[in-house]
Amino acid sequence: MNIKQAKEEIKHTVQAYLSKDAFGEYKIPAVRQRPVLLIGPPGIGKTQIMEQIARECEIGLVAYTITHHTRQSAVGLPFIKEEQYDGKTYSVTEYTMSEIIASVYRKIEEGGRKEGILFIDEINCVSETLAPTMLQFLQCKTFGNQAVPEGWIIAAAGNPPEYNKSVRDFDMVTLDRVRCMNIEADLGVWKEYAREKRLNSAILSYLELRPKNFYRVEADVDGLQFVTARGWEDLSNLMDVYEELGIPVDEEIIHEFLRHEDVAEDVSAYFDLYKKYQDDYGIAEILEGKVKPSVYARIDQAAFDERLSVVNLLLDGVSNVFYQIQREREITDVWYDFLKEYRQKLKNSLQAKGIFETILAEKTASDEQNEKQQFVSKAQSDRARSLNEKLKECAKKIAAEETINIEETALFALAKEPFDAQCEKLQSLENQGIETLEHAFTFMEQAFSDGQEMVVFVTELTITPEIAVFLSEHRIERYETYKNQLLIGTKRAEILSEIARD
Missing domain, CATH: 3.40.50.300 (P-loop containing nucleotide triphosphate hydrolases)
Known part of the structure; x- marks a missing residue:
């Protein structure tokens, strides 16, 4: 299994x-x-x-x-204790508690x-x-x-x-x-995990083209060579930080994670091409609806590997926008529940002073407990911390107003001001997401029509978590049209089978 x-x-x-x-x-x-x-x-x-x-x-x-x-x-250390049997005292060996059980x-x-x-x-x-x-x-x-x-x-x-x-x-x-x-090992299952963890898009694109290199263990005259799922994930984490720091990732570094010379060399060459495609095609400009005419001429003459790489670069850009939308949506939802509780307690309490701070303290303690017990992911923990910082700023303003005993409605309005700004930010991001997706579809239609590349594009939109959530709540006509027209499962399986054969 x-x-x-x-x-x-x-x-x-x-x-x-x-x-x-x-x-x-x-x-x-x-x-x-x-x-x-x-x-x-x-x-x-x-x-x-x-x-x-x-x-x-x-x-x-x-x-x-x-x-x-x-x-x-594992077992514990032995020690001697005395026991009574039939009126006689005996020395008996016992063990301290195992470190693992402790x-x-x-x-x-x-x-x-x-x-x-x-x-x-x-x-x-x-x-x-x-x-x-x-x-x-x-x-x-x-x-x-x-x-x-x-x-x-x-x-x-x-x-x-x-x-x-x-x-x-x-x-x-x-x-x-x-x-x-x-x-x-199963690449399809791992890619689901990789999307949720937002592993580096260059790695996912490479494995789309070279699925046979996902997991390899081979012994030759030079010893054991191997590539594992753990190696891909650890390499992805390093690449993300190196990119932020402006540090290049060369073949030698890749080989430290992918212990197979041929695979490491191939991956290094592909990563160089992937970056080149991003610049040459102007992926950021495409997603803004600013496509140079020369781009269409080049993509028309490109090999399938290059065309699929461009599709994956587009998907990465779209995914980044919708990930931000999802992050802000989750913050907004938790914030809404917080304000709902605050308003309810304001109505039912005889003393308004300190209610906001009390609820915030309870929320912070709950978040810390969930993090300590590992009930939340790092991304969820980061979002909770981000919201708590915003709520702390709001708490300071409310505390200052409470000293002059203003009305409950005014207190709640004060608490709601930053939330309204958050809602406006979310709406702006959602509008940006729709525009980005429309620009991506325009490029895909003109560059590939409804060919294999469009099948891959629509399929990945459907199975990428942050995009799928948005598409389930907002109807995008072109997405719905292509989703219904293209046999996602069958056609995509055929395409990936062809890629594997190549």
């Missing part, structure tokens, strides 16, 4: 394992809750999906890479969530001294003499032996006590 299917299956497992009966008891007792064991190549997102599942299910997560541990840290209890204390996932990565790559401990962990849900707390689900991950010389095979006794899922 692919990583997306594995994520859904694990979410279902979490829901089933944490389901309780009328008496508050788990419907599936802990002894029958088989640990989930993911076996798949490195770097395809096994840890990432655990973070997503914990966030979406609003439960805790403690993750460990077990190869970093010794037997003592981390679970610490997570419960910090976040207040008594249920969660204990995730152990690289579980089949442990040292010989730790191997029996891992088998005991999977079979008995314990480290040493300390059991995993009730309500915490065990998940583990490992690599197949062809990817790691340190891999140890599990015996039948262990495999009969776990739910083993074999995961394979």
